Amino acid sequence: MELKLYNTLTRKKEVFKALDDSHVRVYACGPTVYDKIHIGNARPLVVFDVLVTMLRATYPKVTYVRNITDVDDKINARAAERGISINTLCDETIAQFRKDTNALLVNAPDKEPRATRHIAQMIAMIGQLIDKGFAYAAEGHVLFSVAKMGDYGKLSGRSLDEMIAGARVEVAPYKRDAADFVLWKPSEEGLPSWDSPWGAGRPGWHIECSAMAAEYLGKEFDIHAGGLDLIFPHHENEIAQSRCAHDTAHMARYWLHNGYVTVDGEKMSKSLGNFTTVAEALSAHRGEAIRLALLSSHYRAPFDFSEQLVKNTQIILDKLYRAAALNNAKELISEAEQLDAEFMAALSDDLNTPLALTRLQALASEANKGSREAALQLVSCAKHLNLLNDKNWFRSEDEDSLESKEIEAQIAARNAARAARDFAQADEIRDRLAARGIRLLDSPDGTSWEKS
């Protein structure tokens, strides 16, 4: 099936064509590890997880690289503020990041390179840019000369003139052009520093992605993804560095950008302080519900986060789980061609997850009416979104746990009372269980239970 993706570079939806059908290569910008991620940071992680899943279903080999930025002013500042070492801060933050992403059921990328372990590649790339005349050294800095690149600004759709007109570009005395950006800069005393031909210092923000993408994916690769706020300057500058260093027409063929998570219509951001960390959200909601909530609007549209929305999503998820449990639908329809065509068509159309979810709900409805095929499709399709995998969704305990056994005993007692038409006793048992959050579901086949 054709996969269509909206390409920021062309501002159009395009049919995805791999550069090499035997190996698709994808890069996404990962976290700067100075603090916990928030829901806004989680959106691209979840959305591009679905993208990669789709690609893996179609192509024999996919390499998905998502970097970790571990050299940054914010990291230095935070470590100093907390009185801990930069390493400790990074290790701690990365551990939390893994916890959060696991809870959101995000698959690990194939490669997760750290910036500090690729300084040599960055220095080499900066050297190439200087040799080719695209960069210059000045006062311990190395800067990229935007004027040397003919079509700088293509991704973000702005011309150099426009940017100058914006007049918000930092002007530094060592810059030839106000729009030139840093490739290498001196480090302050006591902060991380590496030797380089231009003096001790550290890399600029953008060069790490260019260097690591080239290292693991080659000079040109298929897809580069990230949040809307990275288009300019980050991705624009990555493109400049990579194309000029490698003499290529493209860095990536397709550039994908997710929309913002908003709160009451405003962008969720650290600086505005209107954020909910994933860890906080997880203390109130299940990870899978948060994941589905994030997928319940189209990835390019704004997603307004609220407690109510996640609660609502949990209700939907409960319904899907109930339907999936029908007919004991455990086996999977594995071949992509046999999967529900409408579901796959929705996902293939620029990852239309809300429409795909609608289809899941329709399948659930058919399953409830007795279609085993629909139940199997439901479980199999949900796999593409990494949903409905939790065997204990309605049970916090394993089936043979003490609590489960105790509940089963209560149910047996209630059913005995019902058989004896002692409804007062039966209702009392049910109410007692309900008070513990345990819901009984009577059916012709017997009584099952759910814990909420």
Added chain:
RNA sequence: GGCCCGGUGGCAGAGUGGUUAUGCAGCGGUUUGCAAAACCGUGUACAUCGGUUCAAUUCCGGUCCGGGCCUCCA
């Protein structure tokens, strides 16, 4: 100042030049000893003003409103 998005029923949210999704909530019903779950029924919404058209929520233009980027940001 420059540039870019978007405005769909109570809420969420797709989509389309004409047959006006879907879900949640609500209401009515079926089922159930009672509940729960499930099922059935029930809502002509597409900011506004013009234009194009036989026909526009969908195309074009203006207006209003909201959001964003131009500085760290997913």
